[in-house]
Amino acid sequence: xxxxxxNSVWLLVAILGAAAVGGIALHRGESINSLWFIxxxxxVYALAYRFYSAWIAARVLMLDASRATPAVRLxxxxxFVPTNKWIVFGHHFAAIAGPGxxxxxxxxxxxxxxxxxxxILFGAVLGGAVQDMVTLFLSTRRNGRSLGQMAREExxxxxGTAALVGTFAIMIILIAVLGLVVVNAMKHSPWATSTVAATxxxxxxxGLYMRHFRAGKVLEASALGVILLLLSVAGGGWVDHNATxxxxxxxxxxxxxWWIIAYGFAAAILPVWLLLAPRDYLSxxxxxxxxxxxxxxxxxxxxxxxxxxxxxxxxxxxxxxGGKLFPFVFITIACGAISGFHALIASGTTPKLLExxxxxxxxxxxxxxxxxxxxxxxMIAATVLDPxxxxxxxxxxxxxxxxxxxxxxxxxxxxxxxxxxxMDTLAREMGEATxxxxxxxxxxLAVGMxxxxxxxxxxxxxALWYHFAIMFExxxxxxxxxxxxxxxxxxxxxxxxxxxxKLGETSWYPSVLFTSALVVAGWGYFxxxxxxxxxxxxxxxxxxxxxxxxxxxxxxxxxxxxxFVKSGRLKFAWVTALPLTWLVIITSTAAWQKIMSxxxxxxxxxxxxxxxxKLAAGALPPExxxxxxxxxxxQQLDAWLTLFFxxxxxxxxxxxxxxxxxxxxxxxxxxxTEHPHEPAxxxxxxxxx
Amino acid sequence: MLNKLKAxxxxxxxLSGDDAYERYLRHHAEQHVDEPPLTREAFFKxxxxxxxxxxxxxx
Numbered sequence: 001x002x003x004x005x006x007n008s009v010w011l012l013v014a015i016l017g018a019a020a021v022g023g024i025a026l027h028r029g030e031s032i033n034s035l036w037f038i039x040x041x042x043x044v045y046a047l048a049y050r051f052y053s054a055w056i057a058a059r060v061l062m063l064d065a066s067r068a069t070p071a072v073r074l075x076x077x078x079x080f081v082p083t084n085k086w087i088v089f090g091h092h093f094a095a096i097a098g099p100g101x102x103x104x105x106x107x108x109x110x111x112x113x114x115x116x117x118x119x120i121l122f123g124a125v126l127g128g129a130v131q132d133m134v135t136l137f138l139s140t141r142r143n144g145r146s147l148g149q150m151a152r153e154e155x156x157x158x159x160g161t162a163a164l165v166g167t168f169a170i171m172i173i174l175i176a177v178l179g180l181v182v183v184n185a186m187k188h189s190p191w192a193t194s195t196v197a198a199t200x201x202x203x204x205x206x207g208l209y210m211r212h213f214r215a216g217k218v219l220e221a222s223a224l225g226v227i228l229l230l231l232s233v234a235g236g237g238w239v240d241h242n243a244t245x246x247x248x249x250x251x252x253x254x255x256x257x258w259w260i261i262a263y264g265f266a267a268a269i270l271p272v273w274l275l276l277a278p279r280d281y282l283s284x285x286x287x288x289x290x291x292x293x294x295x296x297x298x299x300x301x302x303x304x305x306x307x308x309x310x311x312x313x314x315x316x317x318x319x320x321x322g323g324k325l326f327p328f329v330f331i332t333i334a335c336g337a338i339s340g341f342h343a344l345i346a347s348g349t350t351p352k353l354l355e356x357x358x359x360x361x362x363x364x365x366x367x368x369x370x371x372x373x374x375x376x377x378x379m380i381a382a383t384v385l386d387p388x389x390x391x392x393x394x395x396x397x398x399x400x401x402x403x404x405x406x407x408x409x410x411x412x413x414x415x416x417x418x419x420x421x422x423m424d425t426l427a428r429e430m431g432e433a434t435x436x437x438x439x440x441x442x443x444x445l446a447v448g449m450x451x452x453x454x455x456x457x458x459x460x461x462x463a464l465w466y467h468f469a470i471m472f473e474x475x476x477x478x479x480x481x482x483x484x485x486x487x488x489x490x491x492x493x494x495x496x497x498x499x500x501x502k503l504g505e506t507s508w509y510p511s512v513l514f515t516s517a518l519v520v521a522g523w524g525y526f527x528x529x530x531x532x533x534x535x536x537x538x539x540x541x542x543x544x545x546x547x548x549x550x551x552x553x554x555x556x557x558x559x560x561x562x563x564f565v566k567s568g569r570l571k572f573a574w575v576t577a578l579p580l581t582w583l584v585i586i587t588s589t590a591a592w593q594k595i596m597s598x599x600x601x602x603x604x605x606x607x608x609x610x611x612x613x614k615l616a617a618g619a620l621p622p623e624x625x626x627x628x629x630x631x632x633x634x635q636q637l638d639a640w641l642t643l644f645f646x647x648x649x650x651x652x653x654x655x656x657x658x659x660x661x662x663x664x665x666x667x668x669x670x671x672x673t674e675h676p677h678e679p680a681x682x683x684x685x686x687x688x689x
Numbered sequence: 690m691l692n693k694l695k696a697x698x699x700x701x702x703x704l705s706g707d708d709a710y711e712r713y714l715r716h717h718a719e720q721h722v723d724e725p726p727l728t729r730e731a732f733f734k735x736x737x738x739x740x741x742x743x744x745x746x747x748x
Contacts, residue, residue: 077716078739090704100748146743167744174748216733219707272741273734280746281705334748341747348743483746490742549748 010050017043021121024309025114031304034380037113038298041121041376045369048125053133053365057358060564060572061137065358068680070143070351080144082355085362091353093367094284095345096132099477100335100549101375103181106382106441107542108332109390110318112310113383115329120379123330123337124372127579131553132342133364134560134576139347140354141674147347151559151652153673154566158655162648163555164491167344169645170548171488172519174341175264176526177541178477181440183256183531184538185470190249191431193256195236195467196474197249199279200263202228206278222281226289229282229475233468237431257531260481261524267482268489268516276482283476290472294377294449297456307383307390312414319395320439321539322601323593327586331546336375338579340552342368356680381448382441388418389426393444396536397437407436431463439536442473488519529634532627539601540638543594547587547642551649554583558656565660566669584653591646595639604639608632709736 020040024032057063074080083091108116139145145153148167152160186193202225210221239245251259267275311318314325321328335341346364354360382390391411392400400407404420411418427435430447438444446469453465490506492515497504503511530537557580564573597603600610608631614620615628663669702708710729713736717726727735 077713077720078736084703086700087703090700094704095745096747098746098748178748211733211737212730215730216710216736217707218705218709219702222705273737276741277737339748344744345747349745480746480748483741483744486741487744 010047013043013046017047021118024117027309031306032113032309033302034298034305034384035302037117037305037376037380040117041373044121044125045373048129049365049369052125053129053361056130056133056365056575057361060569060575061134061360063137063357063360064677065356066680067357068678069140069354069357070675071354072680073678074143074352080352083353084355085359088350088353088355088359089363089367092345092350092363093370094288095349096339096342096367097287097371097374098335098480099178099181099473100339100341101371102378102445102473103178103441103542104333104335104546105375105379106445107320107394107538108329109307109379109382110311110313110320110394111325111329112314113305113307113379114309115314115325116333116379117376119329119333120336120372120375123333124368124375127553127582128336128338128342128372129365129368130575130579131338131340131556131560132346132368133360135343135556136346136350136364137357137360138560138563140351140357140360143675144348144351145673147343147556147559150347150563150673151555154559154670155562155652155655155659156670159555159559159652162652162655163552163559164495166340166548166552166555166645166648168488168491168495169641170341170545170552171484171491172522173526173541173545173548175481175484175488175523176530177538177545178480179257179260179264179523179527180530180537180541181442182474182477183253183260183527184438184440184536185442185446185474186251186256187253187438188250188434189432190246191236191240191463191467192470192474193249193251194239194245195232195471196478198232198235199229199282199471199475199478200275202232203275203279203282206282207274210278211273218281221278222285225278225282226285229286229471230468233464233471236467236471237463240431253531254528257524257527261520261527263478264481264485264524265516265520267478268485268520269512272486276479276486279475279479279482283479286472287476290469291374291377294381294452297452298377298380301452301456303380303384303452303455305380305383306385307387311387316599316602319391319399320536321542322599323543323590327589327593328543330582330586331543331550331590333375334546334549334553336372336378338550338553338583340549340554340556343552343556378445381445381452383448384452385444385448386416386418386422388412388416389423389447390444391416392418392423393435393438393447394441395437396439396534396539398534398536400437404434404436429462430466432466437536439538441538442470442477446470446473485516485519485523488522489515492519529630533631533634534624535601540604540635543590544638544641547590547594548645550583550587551645554580554587554649555652557583558652562656562659563672566663567672567674570664580653584649587649588646591642594642604635604642608635608639611635706736709733 020036023036071080071082105116148160148163151163206221206225210218316324388411400410408418408420446466449469450462450465454462493504493506530541557576560576561573593602594604598606600607611628611632659669710732713732714726
């Protein structure tokens with residue numbers, strides 16, 4: 001009887017899920033209620049978690065709750081600590097969920113709501129969550145080895161080196177593109193700029209508080225910080241209305257980019273306790289708080305999604321980034337569907353905390369589903385805007401024209417009516433001078449969030465909500481920037497240490513300065529080019545980031561597939577080989593198009609040649625001609641970089657296939673580095689509910 | 690209800706690392722009785738420096 005009841009509940013979930021997914025896929029009216037998105041997401045996640053992840057856990061990975069985890073065997077009270085599964089879940093989720101799942105879906109909304117939503121749902125349950133769970137499992141069985149170490153030990157030196165180089169390259173591109181998102185949100189906005197600037201001294205106050213004033217009182221210090229942050233949002237409004245102060249914070253994009261570069265360098269060489277650690281606390285609290293409030297607001301308000309299911313831009317003429325629906329929607333949304341970066345968190349840190357192997361399913365698979373849900377909410381927040389408004393905010397001036405009248409004419413001409421008056425009113429409501437050409441996703445998401453929050457909790461505070469959302473995004477983008485620069489520095493020191501050991505000493509100050517400067521110069525260069533590019537650097541940088549992130553995911557899935565085959569689980573290898581094949585198809589196609597396409601908005605070489613021809617013919621206006629040589633060089637560099645990524649990807653794939661072939665042909669392969677079975681201690685504490 | 694709130698508060702403290710020093714003292718009392726434990730300041734310094742050695746935050 002009980003089984004029948006259970007089965008019928010799951011049958012109902014399946015029917016509701018199918019109806020909701022079918023509903024959003026087939027709907028072709030004026031607007032569609034966002035509850036359909038929530039229902040579709042929750043049903044898909046529930047079914048996938050209940051059935052697919054359970055099957056993977058039991059049959060493919062054969063999770064063994066009686067096996068002692070590294071945290072239990074090597075408990076040292078510091079990095080190896082057996083920890084309750086909900087606590088590990090919290091840590092793991094906080095670590096994997098950054099600004100990525102907010103920005104990607106917003107940009108991909110140019111294709112309409114449907115492609116991005118489907119990719120977020122099915123990419124996550126069949127790809128991203130599988131990758132996270134399997135990587136977490138493999139690393140747990142290998143004492144918390146990192147992805148790079150596993151690649152080296154299980155496949156060979158080539159795979160290991162490729163993983164290392166790939167990670168470093170992603171870091172550089174990621175920081176540059178996130179920096180660009182912040183710059184576009186702050187340019188000529190004294191309110192946003194002063195609020196974001198205020199987060200720096202606030203983080204320092206919090207850092208000093210928890211280091212010296214009340215050591216280790218993390219919660220007290222964070223509460224103080226959150227209050228100060230909220231005050232800084234209100235204070236920004238005051239600065240904006242103060243004629244003397246506002247000029248201090250009213251800057252061009254380029255000036256702001258230099259400030260961010262200077263800030264990134266300072267953050268990388270300052271001690272972690274002063275800036276990075278406290279900022280991370282603040283951003284984690286803000287992130288969790290805002291995501292929860294956004295979910296409540298969407299459920300309360302049930303806003304209508306006004307973006308059509310598909311727009312004409314699936315043909316590749318999109319204003320935010322060029323390129324057809326296939327493969328670019330899959331490149332644009334990485335975080336939220338499948339993100340290779342997660343494999344770095346799932347190997348290394350999280351495995352050292354697991355108190356029971358059985359927790360791997362909930363933490364690896366479950367946390368990714370939650371991140372995917374964040375991406376769905378970002379998609380809703382971006383698509384509740386009038387499409388005309390969405391495109392006016394996100395289209396760079398180089399595409400739609402610098403003047404407001406030109407921009408609205410172009411956008412209305414696409415069939416998304418919008419007027420200058422409408423944009424002016426909106427900008428005034430949000431406390432901004434203009435919202436045109438704020439490419440990058442943060443401002444349109446902030447407008448979307450502000451209108452949802454405003455309708456749910458009071459219209460009068462729209463400007464406050466807008467700048468709260470900007471601050472919220474900026475604070476954890478800057479956390480990623482700090483943390484990424486520092487990680488990049490460690491990696492670089494590690495690599496350079498092979499050449500000159502002195503450089504590898506992480507506490508030798510000249511080396512710290514030198515390597516930090518190199519890392520900052522690396523992303524600073526791409527940020528600088530992105531800012532001076534009149535077509536908005538997002539068009540160039542975001543696809544590069546997507547390709548590199550998906551490449552890292554492909555490396556993680558290759559390692560997993562190779563290990564499955566080597567350990568005699570060939571018949572289950574499709575679990576990782578399937579998403580791997582898809583990733584190889586989309587990254588290779590995207591890379592091919594970015595390198596070879598004749599379309600100047602897609603192909604890097606085509607863009608470089610086009611600009612060179614125009615420059616030679618004197619067809620460029622003087623301000624464009626001045627930066628043209630740099631842009632031409634950059635396009636060529638980007639083409640080579642893309643080629644480099646795709647070569648690394650194929651090297652790893654072929655290396656994995658070589659190992660699989662050798663195993664299947666009965667030839668010797670590297671032995672498995674899995675730690676032998678040790679029984680978990682029989683302790684009352686381990687008796688599980 | 691009160692018990693639930695208390696349990697919630699314990700989870701928040703654990704997640705944020707607010708109780709890290711107390712947990713350290715417990716660990717220390719169990720496993721390293723022979724040496725004196727670190728002071729609160731010294732422990733926190735070590736804990737925080739250790740926390741940021743690798744990739745801790747994602748995109």
